[in-house]
Amino acid sequence: MKEVGNIAAGLDGSVWWMRRPAPRYTHRHDEPEINLVTRGHATYVLSDRRYDLRKNTQVWLFADQEHVLLDESPDFQMFILIFRRSLVQQLCTTERTRPLLETNPKGELCKLLNDESAAQLVALFKQLHDAKHDPARFNAGIAYALLAAWDAQLSADQVLGQDVHPAVERAARIIQAEPEPISLDQIAEQVGLSASRLSRLFHQQAGVSLVEFRQRQTLQRFFRLFGDGRKKTMTAAALEAGFGSYPQFHRVCKQLTGKTPAQYRREVMINRPD
Numbered sequence: 001m002k003e004v005g006n007i008a009a010g011l012d013g014s015v016w017w018m019r020r021p022a023p024r025y026t027h028r029h030d031e032p033e034i035n036l037v038t039r040g041h042a043t044y045v046l047s048d049r050r051y052d053l054r055k056n057t058q059v060w061l062f063a064d065q066e067h068v069l070l071d072e073s074p075d076f077q078m079f080i081l082i083f084r085r086s087l088v089q090q091l092c093t094t095e096r097t098r099p100l101l102e103t104n105p106k107g108e109l110c111k112l113l114n115d116e117s118a119a120q121l122v123a124l125f126k127q128l129h130d131a132k133h134d135p136a137r138f139n140a141g142i143a144y145a146l147l148a149a150w151d152a153q154l155s156a157d158q159v160l161g162q163d164v165h166p167a168v169e170r171a172a173r174i175i176q177a178e179p180e181p182i183s184l185d186q187i188a189e190q191v192g193l194s195a196s197r198l199s200r201l202f203h204q205q206a207g208v209s210l211v212e213f214r215q216r217q218t219l220q221r222f223f224r225l226f227g228d229g230r231k232k233t234m235t236a237a238a239l240e241a242g243f244g245s246y247p248q249f250h251r252v253c254k255q256l257t258g259k260t261p262a263q264y265r266r267e268v269m270i271n272r273p274d
Contacts, residue, residue: 007031010135012087013142015128016080031082032100033061034149036113038122040076043207044069044110045172050164050205051110053078056118058111058153064104070172071208071216074258079125083146091143097150111156121149167191168205171198175217181242184210215252218242222249223265234261 007014013031035044037057044051044059046067051059061067092100099105113121124145131138170191175182187210188195202210218241226237238249253261 007082007084008132011084011132011142012139013081013083013146015125015132015142017129018078018080030063031085032063032088033083034081035059035061035078036081036118036121036125036149037076037078039078040073042069042072042076042078045164045169045206046110049110050207052207053110054112056113056115058113058118058121058149058156060109060150060153062103062105062109068172068176070206070213079122079129081125081128081142081145081149083142087139087143087146091146096154097147100146100150109153111153112158113152113156117152117155121145121152124148164205165201167193167198168202171202171210172206172213175214181214181218212256216256219249219253219256222261 035053035058037053037055039055041055042053044053044067046059046061046065051057053059088100092098099107124141128138128141128145131141171187174187174190184195184199188198191198193201199210202208202213206213208216222237222241222243225240226232226234232240234249235246238246241249243249243252250261253259253264257264
């Protein structure tokens with residue numbers, strides 16, 4: 001999967017329309033990032049906080065904040081904007097914008113925007129997406145987008161997020177870090193809880209069962225291994241990802257996405273606006 005944090009030479013940032021499985025591994029990057037949800041819903045864990053994302057939710061992410069998308073609905077879509085630090089340093093010269101210079105600023109960084117603010121940003125982000133091959137126009141636009149999105153964030157009233165138990169966060173990291181599926185008993189032992197206690201707590205706080213979360217990780221591993229299908233068959237990639245058989249893989253894919261593997265790749269794994 002192509003890393004969304006890449007910024008092309010000559011551009012001050014990047015704009016992505018995320019309509020395929022988002023990165024499920026815990027990750028961070030040096031540049032400030034915006035996620036603006038346009039459709040569906042998802043669950044984010046940012047450091048030790050859980051966020052339930054839905055349409056019009058805007059999330060700001062910074063260099064010292066590890067984050068991972070735990071779960072999303074089949075129709076989940078969002079814009080992702082990445083900004084070069086040099087651009088941020090150039091633009092953020094006032095008290096209002098100074099938090100954008102920090103690597104882990106304080107304050108509420110996940111808010112629900114009102115319909116008007118969200119619609120204005122979506123229209124702007126779509127224009128930026130279409131201007132990626134015109135560096136002068138793109139760079140002028142992304143500078144404005146940075147300030148406009150931050151202004152919308154500060155103006156929004158509805159704050160989202162709740163604390164997550166350290167064991168839940170650690171369990172998610174363990175599952176994401178393991179190259180192969182790991183048993184529930186092994187995870188529970190590493191986080192210091194019983195398997196039953198961890199399962200209940202994970203479901204309550206992550207919004208998805210531990211079993212389903214592990215299945216989703218294995219499914220994402222399959223898509224990364226399978227790629228464009230030129231190097232591996234679906235069966236080979238499914239077995240390497242950790243599924244016991246192709247029928248099990250097919251069943252899990254249909255259960256979690258509502259589509260067969262072939263349908264999901266064809267209809268969902270694209271990265272462009274309508």
